[in-house]
Amino acid sequence: MHAVEDVSFTLRRGEFVGLVGESGSGKSTLGFAITRLSKPPAAITAGRILFDGTDVASIEDEPLRRQRQGGFAMVLQSGMNALNPVRRIRDHFGDIFAAHGHVPADRRDERMRELVGKVKLDPSVLDRYPGELSGGMRQRVSIALALSLEPQLMVFDEPTTALDVLVQHAVMETIRELQRDVGFTAILISHDLGTVLESAERVLVMHEGRIVEDGPSRRVLEAPEDEYTRMLLSHYADPRAEVVSLPGMEEAAVRRARGTTRAQDAVAEPTVGTRQRRAERAVVAEGLTMTYPPRRRGEEPIRAVQDVSFTLEPGGSLALVGASGSGKSTIAKMLTGVERPTSGTVRFGDLDIGRLKRRELRTLHRDVQMVFQDPYAALNPLHTVEYTLTRPVENFTGLTGSAVRRRVLELLETVGLNPVEQFAAKLPHQLSGGQRQRVVIARALASDPQVIIADEPVSMLDVSLRAGVLALLEDLRERWGVSLLYITHDLLSARLITDRILVLNQGRVVERGATDEVLRAPGDEYTVRLLDAVPDPRRAGMV
Amino acid sequence: MLRFAGTILSNGKARIGAAILGLFLLIGIFAPLLSPYDPNANDFAGGEGASAAHWLGTTAAGEDVLSQLLHGAQVSLLVGLVAGGLSTVVAVLIGLSWGYLRGFTAEAINFVVNLFLVIPGLPLMIVLAAYLQGGGLIMIIAVVVITGWAWGARVLRSQTQSLRSRDFVTAAVFSGERPSRIVFREILPNMLSLIVGSFFGAATAAILAESGLSYLGLGDTSTISWGTMLFWAQNSNALLTGQWALLFAPGLCIALLATSLTLINFGVDGISNPRLREGKDAR
Numbered sequence: 001m002h003a004v005e006d007v008s009f010t011l012r013r014g015e016f017v018g019l020v021g022e023s024g025s026g027k028s029t030l031g032f033a034i035t036r037l038s039k040p041p042a043a044i045t046a047g048r049i050l051f052d053g054t055d056v057a058s059i060e061d062e063p064l065r066r067q068r069q070g071g072f073a074m075v076l077q078s079g080m081n082a083l084n085p086v087r088r089i090r091d092h093f094g095d096i097f098a099a100h101g102h103v104p105a106d107r108r109d110e111r112m113r114e115l116v117g118k119v120k121l122d123p124s125v126l127d128r129y130p131g132e133l134s135g136g137m138r139q140r141v142s143i144a145l146a147l148s149l150e151p152q153l154m155v156f157d158e159p160t161t162a163l164d165v166l167v168q169h170a171v172m173e174t175i176r177e178l179q180r181d182v183g184f185t186a187i188l189i190s191h192d193l194g195t196v197l198e199s200a201e202r203v204l205v206m207h208e209g210r211i212v213e214d215g216p217s218r219r220v221l222e223a224p225e226d227e228y229t230r231m232l233l234s235h236y237a238d239p240r241a242e243v244v245s246l247p248g249m250e251e252a253a254v255r256r257a258r259g260t261t262r263a264q265d266a267v268a269e270p271t272v273g274t275r276q277r278r279a280e281r282a283v284v285a286e287g288l289t290m291t292y293p294p295r296r297r298g299e300e301p302i303r304a305v306q307d308v309s310f311t312l313e314p315g316g317s318l319a320l321v322g323a324s325g326s327g328k329s330t331i332a333k334m335l336t337g338v339e340r341p342t343s344g345t346v347r348f349g350d351l352d353i354g355r356l357k358r359r360e361l362r363t364l365h366r367d368v369q370m371v372f373q374d375p376y377a378a379l380n381p382l383h384t385v386e387y388t389l390t391r392p393v394e395n396f397t398g399l400t401g402s403a404v405r406r407r408v409l410e411l412l413e414t415v416g417l418n419p420v421e422q423f424a425a426k427l428p429h430q431l432s433g434g435q436r437q438r439v440v441i442a443r444a445l446a447s448d449p450q451v452i453i454a455d456e457p458v459s460m461l462d463v464s465l466r467a468g469v470l471a472l473l474e475d476l477r478e479r480w481g482v483s484l485l486y487i488t489h490d491l492l493s494a495r496l497i498t499d500r501i502l503v504l505n506q507g508r509v510v511e512r513g514a515t516d517e518v519l520r521a522p523g524d525e526y527t528v529r530l531l532d533a534v535p536d537p538r539r540a541g542m543v
Numbered sequence: 544m545l546r547f548a549g550t551i552l553s554n555g556k557a558r559i560g561a562a563i564l565g566l567f568l569l570i571g572i573f574a575p576l577l578s579p580y581d582p583n584a585n586d587f588a589g590g591e592g593a594s595a596a597h598w599l600g601t602t603a604a605g606e607d608v609l610s611q612l613l614h615g616a617q618v619s620l621l622v623g624l625v626a627g628g629l630s631t632v633v634a635v636l637i638g639l640s641w642g643y644l645r646g647f648t649a650e651a652i653n654f655v656v657n658l659f660l661v662i663p664g665l666p667l668m669i670v671l672a673a674y675l676q677g678g679g680l681i682m683i684i685a686v687v688v689i690t691g692w693a694w695g696a697r698v699l700r701s702q703t704q705s706l707r708s709r710d711f712v713t714a715a716v717f718s719g720e721r722p723s724r725i726v727f728r729e730i731l732p733n734m735l736s737l738i739v740g741s742f743f744g745a746a747t748a749a750i751l752a753e754s755g756l757s758y759l760g761l762g763d764t765s766t767i768s769w770g771t772m773l774f775w776a777q778n779s780n781a782l783l784t785g786q787w788a789l790l791f792a793p794g795l796c797i798a799l800l801a802t803s804l805t806l807i808n809f810g811v812d813g814i815s816n817p818r819l820r821e822g823k824d825a826r
Binding site: 336338361362365366369370372373374377378379380381382383388391392395396440443444446447 | 718720729
């Protein structure tokens with residue numbers, strides 16, 4: 001298999017280049033090849049990589065190790081997990097200085113302080129263990145470690161993807177400033193065209209192993225040459241805009257204003273008939289509070305959720321937004337009965353969810369279903385799609401025999417997995433991320449629920465697949481009359497598919513209201529920060 | 544089942560192990576046909592060395608060693624498969640429910656398992672065997688199962704706990720599945736390689752335990768097994784009289800059988816992973 005094919009480009013010294021592509025485009029393979037980190041069975045079958053005139057592939061092991069100092073370095077997506085948990089940050093720097101001996105022993109301490117200062121950390125982190133630092137701080141440390149070798153070329157492979165939205169923004173800012181001050185050549189590998197356009201001066205777009213676009217950021221933004229780049233760009237929008245739309249998706253409020261729904265647009269498809277009842281009962285949370293006992297004695301208890309109240313009307317859509325740690329997933333757990341609130345109540349119709357017994361939860365799950373964040377973890381790798389969908393149908397609908405199979409195929413049809421017979425027989429690893437997420441949605445629909453709770457359903461998917469899954473969710477809500485609770489950190493998608501919004505910061509509601517009004521005129525400083533964190537290529541012009 | 548066999552056999556080491564095990568199985572099944580004499584016949588001259596009539600010589604009591612060796616395979620295989628299988632079943636039942644349940648039940652199981660883990664295995668085995676004297680093979684199997692399940696249960700429990708927090712298990716709860724079905728249809732298939740591995744491990748331990756107990760004279764000394772052969776050889780000071788084959792032959796067989804099971808264990812990794820399986824097919 002050729003992961004990368006016939007790719008040629010030249011980097012000038014001191015240039016900041018972005019390498020963009022979706023999963024499987026070969027961007028990381030290329031990054032690994034450049035820094036000589038590819039592992040067998042990967043091999044360069046043709047072509048050369050010249051760094052300062054020497055062929056990278058021909059460097060022997062020992063010279064390769066030595067040239068890591070002053071040569072090229074790489075910062076990985078999981079770089080923050082690459083620190084040894086039982087050694088202090090100081091020791092990590094010490095190891096590198098000892099291995100290369102490029103800093104005299106009496107200057108090492110000073111140099112460490114200087115390096116952590118460059119990534120905006122306090123020198124006191126040097127004496128702490130990785131476990132005592134947050135994800136963002138650890139990623140900064142790993143950048144400082146790479147920097148300690150004074151590389152001429154730094155490759156950042158998705159350096160912020162595993163971090164919280166607000167932290168992502170700050171870390172990217174640091175990388176940009178560093179590159180400007182220190183002047184190393186930088187390659188930023190990312191799946192997110194928005195982030196790259198914001199930071200890099202030049203952009204390479206990869207698609208199926210080839211470079212399809214190569215040009216200055218501004219030019220790529222304003223006049224993209226390739227069809228694929230245009231498609232990627234079309235998936236960005238500013239959630240603050242008057243009207244927001246993505247390919248195949250229009251803002252809910254706008255459609256309603258026009259008086260048409262998607263269902264009418266699409267003519268009545270046969271799947272509409274499978275819906276047996278519309279949502280009748282509301283989900284009402286009152287004074288919901290969740291407190292976890294402190295991790296260590298003497299510390300304050302953790303208040304995950306504090307006094308949150310809201311109502312999800314039957315057939316309505318509500319977005320719960322916030323950065324990680326804002327308590328939005330904890331609320332989902334309480335709504336589904338997985339956890340019980342410390343105080344406050346959450347009701348579904350006349351059911352008090354917080355007081356249900358284990359057996360009664362089964363009844364609840366007939367009506368309240370969940371779509372999970374990670375489609376790669378939410379399906380049992382050993383069961384076929386058909387088995388996965390058959391179970392809830394048998395458990396909840398009372399259908400038997402061939403009716404079950406008919407229903408399963410109907411569900412696949414509803415979520416757009418055609419040809420249904422073929423998809424029914426597949427195992428999860430034979431499906432793409434987007435297809436898996438559709439199976440997960442189909443499973444949530446199998447019991448014919450009234451409420452669907454979607455916890456970051458698109459955050460693990462490629463940008464081009466997101467719109468499809470979002471459109472499906474929106475479609476289901478309108479045609480099937482399901483209520484939708486949409487949990488996300490991504491305000492753009494919230495704007496597209498929800499009517500009402502609740503902004504959470506550290507377990508408290510800081511803002512609420514109609515989605516378009518709140519996002520067009522945010523009242524709270526935290527909402528503004530979340531809005532700023534949405535990557536937007538159009539901002540690139542300002543850099 | 545066939546698929547599993549194919550997966551295991553795609554590993555070179557496992558193929559060697561399976562070949563050895565297969566050989567022993569054939570020997571065990573066809574022992575009555577293969578052996579030149581009745582293994583209980585003791586009317587030959589005692590304590591003879593190897594000869595054309597008796598390839599491995601005769602015992603002090605005047606029995607043919609080769610015939611005993613061939614028949615002895617039956618006992619070792621039977622104990623290995625039955626006791627190994629039974630202790631794996633116990634380990635799976637206890638380990639999985641222990642790992643999935645929370646609260647008081649889990650605590651209670653925890654106590655019992657820890658109890659079995661801290662009691663030294665060999666002394667317990669000896670005490671039990673002495674207490675159940677005269678039970679024959681069934682007694683030996685019971686002793687091996689009682690002393691052998693706890694470790695497997697512990698390993699399976701920790702794997703169950705890590706699988707329990709996966710999204711697909713939560714999703715199964717949302718699909719209305721009952722706990723027993725979640726444990727046995729969602730979680731268990733994902734740890735099949737671990738279970739098969741623990742079966743081969745338990746079978747090896749059972750074979751070694753049977754030989755050990757028989758060698759100590761704690762089994763029924765009139766049954767013919769490799770362990771009792773060693774027991775009688777030791778009793779008659781076979782090494783002093785130069786009949787090394789009497790000790791060496793059953794000892795080597797025990798070691799070979801145990802090795803074969805260990806080798807097969809190298810091949811079980813692919814069982815729970817459809818991706819690994821396909822990777823193999825493609826090559």
